[in-house]
Amino acid sequence: MSIVRRLVLDVLKPHQPNVLEFARTIASASNKCQVRVTVLEVDENTETIQVVVEGDRIDFEAIQSSISELGGSLHSIDEVEVQGESQDS
Amino acid sequence: MKLLDQVRFLLGITRSSDIVRRYFVVNGFDGALTMLGLIIGFLVSGASDLRTVINVCLGAAIALGMSGLSSAYVSETAERRRALGKLEEAMITSLQDSAHGDAARGVPLLIALVNGLAPLTISLLILLPLFLDQAGLRLPLPPLYAAIVVALLVIFLLGVFLGRISGVSWLRSGIQTLVVAVVTVALIYLFA
Numbered sequence: 044m045s046i047v048r049r050l051v052l053d054v055l056k057p058h059q060p061n062v063l064e065f066a067r068t069i070a071s072a073s074n075k076c077q078v079r080v081t082v083l084e085v086d087e088n089t090e091t092i093q094v095v096v097e098g099d100r101i102d103f104e105a106i107q108s109s110i111s112e113l114g115g116s117l118h119s120i121d122e123v124e125v126q127g128e129s130q131d132s
Numbered sequence: 133m134k135l136l137d138q139v140r141f142l143l144g145i146t147r148s149s150d151i152v153r154r155y156f157v158v159n160g161f162d163g164a165l166t167m168l169g170l171i172i173g174f175l176v177s178g179a180s181d182l183r184t185v186i187n188v189c190l191g192a193a194i195a196l197g198m199s200g201l202s203s204a205y206v207s208e209t210a211e212r213r214r215a216l217g218k219l220e221e222a223m224i225t226s227l228q229d230s231a232h233g234d235a236a237r238g239v240p241l242l243i244a245l246v247n248g249l250a251p252l253t254i255s256l257l258i259l260l261p262l263f264l265d266q267a268g269l270r271l272p273l274p275p276l277y278a279a280i281v282v283a284l285l286v287i288f289l290l291g292v293f294l295g296r297i298s299g300v301s302w303l304r305s306g307i308q309t310l311v312v313a314v315v316t317v318a319l320i321y322l323f324a
Contacts, residue, residue: 057219057232059145088222114230116223
């Protein structure tokens with residue numbers, strides 16, 4: 044088993060919902076995680092954002108699902124930080 | 133509360149709050165002015181049978197409601213589908229299972245409900261004195277005149293609402309819509 048501590052995601056999303064609402068929804072999907080969203084590029088109908096999620100135990104599937112629900116598309120996972128967990132813990 | 137938050141969210145991502153407000157005022161005004169016109173028409177023609185007045189006005193109110201409901205639903209569905217298609221093209225993926233897909237399906241229904249219910253409920257409010265009189269309740273004014281007072285009050289309040297959202301004087305805006313109602317009444321008296 045391993046625990047995901049940090050994720051850096053490259054996401055394409057429509058302008059709405061805005062980044063604040065986007066970050067809030069992702070944060071509420073990932074228990075006690077810190078979410079930082081940076082807008083990298085803005086086009087006519089879409090924007091490319093970088094989502095950094097940090098926490099003790101990140102649920103990647105929940106984050107991916109909230110991104111899709113908000114109309115976003117996960118382009119790539121650019122950085123991960125994973126900690127191994129012993130079997131008896 | 134959760135449903136209300138969801139509605140607010142869907143209206144937010146489609147930026148439809150302004151449209152809902154506009155439809156409410158435009159069609160509500162339509163309903164109020166139609167009822168006022170019908171009641172003045174009955175007064176001018178000297179109709180005394182309250183049941184006939186109620187049935188004619190109720191028929192018009194239901195027709196206005198159905199017209200608002202169906203026309204807004206058809207046009208808004210087409211608009212939302214087009215907007216969703218454009219967004220899917222930009223995202224190069226289907227958004228049917230996302231909040232945008234939910235909005236494309238739900239927002240037209242919500243706008244249609246507002247567009248249909250605004251004239252219907254405002255009309256029913258104006259007809260309330262007629263219903264009360266028929267139920268045997270004594271009113272300080274004859275029922276048709278009481279309905280006219282309610283209609284003028286509703287029209288004034290719609291003006292006040294418009295004034296508040298546009299940030300201009302609510303009194304001036306209320307009086308403006310009231311003037312439209314008075315001109316309508318004058319035209320009916322002139323030509324009927």
